[in-house]
Amino acid sequence: MEIGxxxxxxxxxxxxxxxxxxxxxxxxxVIINAVFIINERNRLMARPSGLDESNLFHITVIGFGDxxxxxxxxxxxxxxxxQTPGIVDATVINAIPVSGGGSSTGVRLINDETSPSTGTAxxxxxxxxxxxxxxxLIAGENFTATDxxxxxxxxxxxxxxxxxxxxxxESLFDGMAPADVLGEVMYMPGGDVVQIVGVVDRLQAPxxxxxxVERSMLVPENYIDSFSxxxxxxxxxxxxxxxxEVERMLVERGQDRVVRDMEAMEVTRANTYRVxxxxxxxxxxxxxxxxxxxxxxxxxxxxxxxxxxxxxxxTRRALGATRPEILRYFLLENxxxxxxxxxxxxxxxxxxxxxxxxxxxxxxxxxxxxPLGALLLILVGQLSALxxxxxxxxxxxxxxxxxV
Amino acid sequence: MLExxxxxxxxxxxxxQTHALRDFxxxxxEGEFVTITGPSGCGKxxxxxxxxxxxxxxxxxYQLDGVEVxxxxxxxxxxxxxxxxGFIFQSFNLMPDLNLFDNVDVPLRYxxxxxxxxxxxxxxALESVGLAGRMKHLPSQLSGxxxxxxxxxxxxxxxxxxxxxxxxxxxxxxxxxRGVMELLQEINELGTxxxxxxxxxxxxxxxxxxxxxxxGQIHEENGRGEMSSSASAVA
Ligand SMILES: Nc1ncnc2c1ncn2[C@@H]1O[C@H](COP(=O)(O)OP(=O)(O)O)[C@@H](O)[C@H]1O
Ligand SMILES: [Mg+2]
Numbered sequence: 270m271e272i273g274x275x276x277x278x279x280x281x282x283x284x285x286x287x288x289x290x291x292x293x294x295x296x297x298x299v300i301i302n303a304v305f306i307i308n309e310r311n312r313l314m315a316r317p318s319g320l321d322e323s324n325l326f327h328i329t330v331i332g333f334g335d336x337x338x339x340x341x342x343x344x345x346x347x348x349x350x351x352q353t354p355g356i357v358d359a360t361v362i363n364a365i366p367v368s369g370g371g372s373s374t375g376v377r378l379i380n381d382e383t384s385p386s387t388g389t390a391x392x393x394x395x396x397x398x399x400x401x402x403x404x405x406l407i408a409g410e411n412f413t414a415t416d417x418x419x420x421x422x423x424x425x426x427x428x429x430x431x432x433x434x435x436x437x438x439e440s441l442f443d444g445m446a447p448a449d450v451l452g453e454v455m456y457m458p459g460g461d462v463v464q465i466v467g468v469v470d471r472l473q474a475p476x477x478x479x480x481x482v483e484r485s486m487l488v489p490e491n492y493i494d495s496f497s498x499x500x501x502x503x504x505x506x507x508x509x510x511x512x513x514e515v516e517r518m519l520v521e522r523g524q525d526r527v528v529r530d531m532e533a534m535e536v537t538r539a540n541t542y543r544v545x546x547x548x549x550x551x552x553x554x555x556x557x558x559x560x561x562x563x564x565x566x567x568x569x570x571x572x573x574x575x576x577x578x579x580x581x582x583x584t585r586r587a588l589g590a591t592r593p594e595i596l597r598y599f600l601l602e603n604x605x606x607x608x609x610x611x612x613x614x615x616x617x618x619x620x621x622x623x624x625x626x627x628x629x630x631x632x633x634x635x636x637x638x639x640p641l642g643a644l645l646l647i648l649v650g651q652l653s654a655l656x657x658x659x660x661x662x663x664x665x666x667x668x669x670x671x672x673v
Numbered sequence: 674m675l676e677x678x679x680x681x682x683x684x685x686x687x688x689x690q691t692h693a694l695r696d697f698x699x700x701x702x703e704g705e706f707v708t709i710t711g712p713s714g715c716g717k718x719x720x721x722x723x724x725x726x727x728x729x730x731x732x733x734x735y736q737l738d739g740v741e742v743x744x745x746x747x748x749x750x751x752x753x754x755x756x757x758x759g760f761i762f763q764s765f766n767l768m769p770d771l772n773l774f775d776n777v778d779v780p781l782r783y784x785x786x787x788x789x790x791x792x793x794x795x796x797x798a799l800e801s802v803g804l805a806g807r808m809k810h811l812p813s814q815l816s817g818x819x820x821x822x823x824x825x826x827x828x829x830x831x832x833x834x835x836x837x838x839x840x841x842x843x844x845x846x847x848x849x850x851r852g853v854m855e856l857l858q859e860i861n862e863l864g865t866x867x868x869x870x871x872x873x874x875x876x877x878x879x880x881x882x883x884x885x886x887x888x889g890q891i892h893e894e895n896g897r898g899e900m901s902s903s904a905s906a907v908a
Contacts, residue, residue: 274782590751
């Protein structure tokens with residue numbers, strides 16, 4: 270090995286090497302943090318909502334005119350929907366999970382408005398809600414039709430029963446098993462009492478990126494305000510057909526209302542995560558572009574520095590260097606430059622990661638990102654240098670005496 | 674030591690064929706100092722490159738130290754160059770980015786010696802050319818004559834049996850050239866076979882054997898050394 274001389278010769282031609290090392294450091298800093306952001310977004314996007322998303326869709330009915338009676342209309346609509354072949358179940362619901370819009374509230378275990386409350390999403394739906402959403406009930410039981418409360422703008426009547434998610438149980442009742450919290454009561458803002466009758470495994474809040482995540486509660490209520498939203502679950506594979514049919518049926522049922530905003534849950538999810546998917550796509554392009562530019566820089570420097578030293582290479586060959594030894598020389602030279610870049614890059618990567626964590630509410634990057642990124646860049650560097658180095662190795666020894 | 678029989682070298686380009694060497698036969702014995710002269714383009718460097726295994730030849734036979742070299746692959750030729758041949762070039766061909774020590778070290782690096790084995794060899798070689806005190810200098814900090822001495826130290830450091838020099842004094846003024854020539858003569862007296870291409874008729878005349886090439890063929894051979902030895906044999 271000729272580590273010493275290669276290194277000393279490199280120090281005498283710092284500028285090119287330094288620029289490439291800086292480029293490598295910059296590339297490493299950006300790509301590692303970008304890959305981390307991509308992975309983090311993908312992880313967030315991949316979290317299950319708890320719903321049977323591929324077979325769900327929702328639709329909104331808005332009544333107008335003084336004669337419009339939502340209470341009757343909704344009951345008729347739902348009865349009809351539930352009887353329709355191809356539909357598994359349907360419910361009224363105030364907010365669509367994952368959609369980005371809904372209600373939240375704060376609940377307490379003691380009736381004291383000054384004590385801290387626990388935030389939770391609140392879904393208002395009927396006794397068919399659990400089955401429609403296909404939630405996994407892990408303790409207790411579902412509501413019954415008699416638990417249902419209709420709330421009017423004039424005189425609200427709050428439901429007194431709730432099904433909560435496991436995540437909400439964990440935040441409220443430190444270390445208690447879901448089965449042990451059945452019958453416990455929670456205090457709503459204003460002092461209303463709600464008793465926990467069941468626990469479901471998982472149901473995301475309407476804002477999947479919020480702090481609430483899976484803290485949700487379901488209550489058997491329907492606001493009577495001329496505005497009804499139905500969530501409908503179909504038999505597997507029937508969704509698209511049923512969407513067309515349901516829209517037609519609802520439209521045909523009366524002239525005193527509009528039917529709108531029909532959307533499959535999968536579309537709702539795609540819309541909610543549109544910015545995130547766009548971001549990850551952009552970051553992927555950035556990462557790929559930077560790697561390509563990085564490769565071109567390395568190839569460019571290698572070609573330039575090899576062409577400049579053609580006669581030296583010929584002389585080395587004349588003095589007894591074999592082709593593999595010339596190849597090794599230039600790969601080692603590239604390795605030194607890359608290692609210098611990667612060392613600086615590691616510092617910058619961690620610095621940027623700290624900035625992102627502290628300023629943009631990002632989680633901390635796992636320790637292995639930096640060494641893996643460094644390894645990748647060293648590999649990319651060696652691969653980039655391989656072509657030019659192989660060409661250098663092919664230099665004829667006669668160059669030593671031929672060119673001046 | 675060196676035995677060439679009917680060597681031909683043809684350079685082919687798209688337009689022309691150049692017969693750089695034609696039926697070139699030459700035998701050099703161990704310990705000889707042979708100078709090669711001839712007009713520019715007559716084939717001196719071509720001969721030297723073939724002799725030094727830097728180039729292959731088109732036809733003929735060449736044995737170096739009893740080994741037929743046409744059969745050797747690139748790897749073996751490189752190894753043979755490293756072990757048996759020292760090169761001295763007209764423009765010195767030092768590595769500008771390496772100090773004198775590292776420059777002289779270059780051929781030893783390809784020989785797989787340990788640092789502790791190489792160091793005394795390098796120091797001795799630099800000492801023998803009078804530059805032991807400048808090991809940390811860069812070539813650019815030396816005069817032309819000094820640079821050529823470094824190149825000679827580099828050629829000698831691996832103790833090759835055979836030294837090939839292509840116009841080693843071509844870039845030097847006549848005084849410096851003389852010094853380099855004397856150094857080569859000393860080296861030859863210590864037993865190293867030298868073949869040297871030169872433009873300088875005066876230097877050529879000093880050698881024991883001079884070969885004049887014209888148009889790729891040996892035109893004339895002056896064997897002063899041969900003659901004196903045969904004369905002494907007669908006497
Ligand atoms: N690589 C080459 N390709 C084509 N022609 C060459 C090449 N090298 C040398 N020649 C030609 O071969 C002839 C001999 O060249 P050379 O041995 O360098 O001459 P000298 O060293 O005596 O000046 C010249 O005519 C030269 O142009
Ligand atoms: Mg020449």
